[in-house]
Amino acid sequence: MRLNGERLLAWAMGFAIIAGGVSGYWWGDAMQSVAWLGQLFLTTLKMLIVPLVAASIISGVAGLGDVRSLGRMGGLSVAYYTVTTFIAVTIGLVMANLWQPGIGMSLGSDLHAPIPKVGDVGVTDLILSLVYPNIIAAAADMKLLPIIVFCIVFAAALSTLGERGRPVVAFFEGLNEAMMTMVHWIMVFAPVGVFALIASRLGAAGGGEAFMAQIGGLAKYTLAVTSGLLVHAMVLCALLAVLTRRVVTEYLGHVGTALMTAFSTASSSAALPVTMDGVKAAGVDEKARRFVLPLGATINMDGTALYEAVAALFIAQAYGIDLSLGQQILVLVTAAMAAIGAAGIPEAGLVTMVIVLEAVGLPLEGIGLLLAIDWFLDRCRTAVNVFGDTVGAAVIGHRTGS
Ligand code: ASP
Numbered sequence: 068m069r070l071n072g073e074r075l076l077a078w079a080m081g082f083a084i085i086a087g088g089v090s091g092y093w094w095g096d097a098m099q100s101v102a103w104l105g106q107l108f109l110t111t112l113k114m115l116i117v118p119l120v121a122a123s124i125i126s127g128v129a130g131l132g133d134v135r136s137l138g139r140m141g142g143l144s145v146a147y148y149t150v151t152t153f154i155a156v157t158i159g160l161v162m163a164n165l166w167q168p169g170i171g172m173s174l175g176s177d178l179h180a181p182i183p184k185v186g187d188v189g190v191t192d193l194i195l196s197l198v199y200p201n202i203i204a205a206a207a208d209m210k211l212l213p214i215i216v217f218c219i220v221f222a223a224a225l226s227t228l229g230e231r232g233r234p235v236v237a238f239f240e241g242l243n244e245a246m247m248t249m250v251h252w253i254m255v256f257a258p259v260g261v262f263a264l265i266a267s268r269l270g271a272a273g274g275g276e277a278f279m280a281q282i283g284g285l286a287k288y289t290l291a292v293t294s295g296l297l298v299h300a301m302v303l304c305a306l307l308a309v310l311t312r313r314v315v316t317e318y319l320g321h322v323g324t325a326l327m328t329a330f331s332t333a334s335s336s337a338a339l340p341v342t343m344d345g346v347k348a349a350g351v352d353e354k355a356r357r358f359v360l361p362l363g364a365t366i367n368m369d370g371t372a373l374y375e376a377v378a379a380l381f382i383a384q385a386y387g388i389d390l391s392l393g394q395q396i397l398v399l400v401t402a403a404m405a406a407i408g409a410a411g412i413p414e415a416g417l418v419t420m421v422i423v424l425e426a427v428g429l430p431l432e433g434i435g436l437l438l439a440i441d442w443f444l445d446r447c448r449t450a451v452n453v454f455g456d457t458v459g460a461a462v463i464g465h466r467t468g469s
Contacts, residue, residue: 073348076254077323083258084327086264094266095274102267108260109332111253114248115340117206120361122243123343127151127357128222128455129236135221140467144359146457148367149403150439151306155299155369155455156402159376160395162295168287168377169384172436211336211365211411243357247347250340254324257341261331271351281439288437292377292444296370296451303451303458311465313349318400321349322457329453333445336411338453339364346457352464359463361458364411370414370448370455371416372406382433394427411452414445 091098131137199205199213206214208323272278283290305316319326325342332338339361346356379398383390390398405419417434424431 073321073324076257077320077327079258080261080324080327083262084265084331087262087331087371088269088369090262091266091269091272092222092275092278095270095277098156098270099168099264100267101263102271103261105262105264105267105331108253108256109242109264109334109337110373111256112328112332112337112340113209115249115253116211116336117209117214118242119250119340119343120211120214122239122246123357123361124215124218126223126226126236127354129226129232130354130357134223134226134228136467137219139253140355140358140463143463143466144362144459148363151303151369151455151459152367152403152406153399154302155373155451156376156399156406158295158299158302159373159398159402160291160380161378162291162298162373163377163380163384166287166291166294167384168285168291169381169386172381172385174385174436183331193404194220196408209336211361215361215365216411221449246340247344254341254344255322257328261327264331272442278443282443285436285440288377288381289440289444291381292374293447295373295377296447299369299373300451300454303454307458307461310462313461317348318457318461321345322454325453325457326450330446330450333413333442333449334369334411335364335388335449335452335456338449339411342453342457346460349457349461351457351461352467355464355467356460359460360456363459364453366407367456367459368406368409368411368416368448368452370451371419372402373451374444375402375405375418375420375423378437379427379429382424382429382436383427385436385469386430386433390427397427398423411449414441416445416448417441 131140195291197212199210199217202214202217205217222236225235269275269278270351272281304319307313307318308315321343322345325345328341329335329338335342342364343356343360346360347353371428376398379402380390380395401423405422406416408422409415409419417437420434420437421431423429424433
């Protein structure tokens, strides 16, 4: 019964994405009239994020029992995120060197676009961003990283209380279940939501002809990013098959709705409730799922890392700047950091791109070259970000599961 509903929803969402694409293509601007339906879906999903992340982490970490299991799972998560992020950036660098997308680009009027501002981005700033002076304000501002840190420490403290801590854990377990039930209810509306999101965004981009012209102008760049993302997705499938002995197509069937939600919303945070549901249906170990997924949705962004590398090299090529091997290694490291620093919201990667460009001394105005097509590439990389998170949860669940 569950599987049938799941399949039906996946098909309906796939159909809605295609229908949204076709409608946005043909009717262009007119499709902006359905934008509010997409907004409604997006906002409803977002509404669940903070309570879901808190309940999921607290019940997941408290369920781990002792601090050693938490250390093991945390250590494995960080190791997995680091390895796959570096694989992603390396694929990005290879693609940019193979396709040479920036060679021959004309540096036209696009360069007058405003340069995005990023906050401070040193290692100490990264550490400082783990905490927030007021946890309620962090929740209100949807600052997920400090919420996650607070919840991990809170759950660890709860597990030292024995009997007295149990009712509190039970409360968060109940809250988690209730949130997941609400996700199911919201997903009934998902096909309409994704249709509206895709159709209205394509409409806002000026419809099919304008979109094709934008892609045409940046064809090689688009191909370099999308083919890199495809290769990385295949690497993730291989990791899943080898490290967890799962049947990849079956797993994809379960997480498909999450990937489509990520593609439609361009936000791994907004997709998180659906991702959790998909990974649950795939039978991933509960504790890994509750702990690894929220963390992954916040800091593990393979698609973004890959894109940052391609984009940096694209800008260098467009400006005729030759990057030495040493500078490309600097791109490797800073692109990984920029991806960790990017929030799971639309086009966050474009903003943290500044970190990479500044590190290797590339002109920040180059970001202007990427703007026209970024809304589309953002969706592609967000789907890969979310896929990376789900594979991480499956791998870590397999290694640590009971
Ligand atoms: N939109 C992406 C995400 O939410 C972040 C990015 O812009 O790359 O995962």
